[in-house]
Amino acid sequence: MRRDSTIDHIVARCKAADRSALGELYDALVARVYRFVYFRVTSREDAEDLTEQIFVRIFEHIGQFDERGIPFEAWVFRIARNMIIDFYREHKVAVVPLEEALHVPDPGTSPEEQTVTALQMEDVRSAIPKLPETYGEIIVLKFIEELDNEEISRILEKPVSHVRVLQSRAIQKLKEILRV
């Protein structure tokens, strides 16, 4: 993961007890954390609750973060992973309900093509939480967050070679769920 010097600077200020830096850290990371959580759970409400809990955990433990180790974002995603795991342990994962059609405007396509694309995205969105834990994480981190394999290996605490293997298996599993 490319070390973001801006984030590193903010983290350093947080560790120096600059409370305003906590707010800046939140602003810098909330969208990414929320997105990572959103595609792993089944509702926006759950995603919002979890996101807030993740930041509470981040603020509580940021004093113990060692900047000589993994990048801060990787540390954040690890916290998010663990809290999602805890969430699934506490909550029974229900059958994913049909969601409203997701509209993705594409000026170059016909209305028929736009409808097909929207339905496919809805299917994919619904299918990701059904994946086994690690596969779902790989899908979100690799294709939605567009992190490289090295960054993903730091987050998942797995070798890079293993991440490549998991990546192809995750795509296969998702296709099985989508029956394509």
Add this chain to the structure above:
Amino acid sequence: MKQSLEDILRTMKTIPEAAPRATFQENARIRLMNTAFIGRRASILERIHLTYHIARLVGGFALASVFVGGAVVYAAQYSKPGNPLYPIKTASEQAALHLAPTTGLKTSVATILIDRRVQEVTDGRDDRTSEDVERAVSSFNDTVHSMEQAKGVDASEVETHAKAAEKTLESFRQSTQHGGTDTKSDDGKNHEEGRQSGDRHPTPEITPHPTIELQHVDLSATPPADVKGIQIEIPRSGDQKGETSRDE
């Protein structure tokens, strides 16, 4: 599928639902900033700052307490046994005794307190009951006992003064027995001669014994030199003992 699965996945980042709602983002930020703490000890500056604020709060509260407490203590000085403020009066007297730095001053305070008890017994009011007087006498006895036992006082001086005070009270009792006829007892009824079974201190109109002039104990003033009878002198600075003269 027109698009590959990977292509679809890559575009999912852009869907509106994948972004946190503005209201959630703002409200969560407020909640987090209100409750966030960093899991480590506060810096020295933070602790100094916090200590300063706590000290200000405590100091302000203490100052307010002193003002309020001082007013209550002042008001209590005029209370009599049985009055709710009376314990505050006796507590402030004890504090004055303990705070007196020298034996001479402690002894002076002790003798003044005894005189106060005498005054509480003899201070005449028409609505005083025998119970009031009994309480005052009991308070006198308690004070004499505690003053004689108090640390740092000249016990012999206090004892001498206490004996003089007892004589004063005895004279007062005799004068009240021979003097008035009406005493208001607790049932509100007047009784002739003020004597009832068990009523040791009837209080008719209280007239001081002609040979005794009781001086109001003023802790700040020096009694005039020509006053006869029991005189209580407040020692001036440098003096170690107050002098009392016997009643004539």
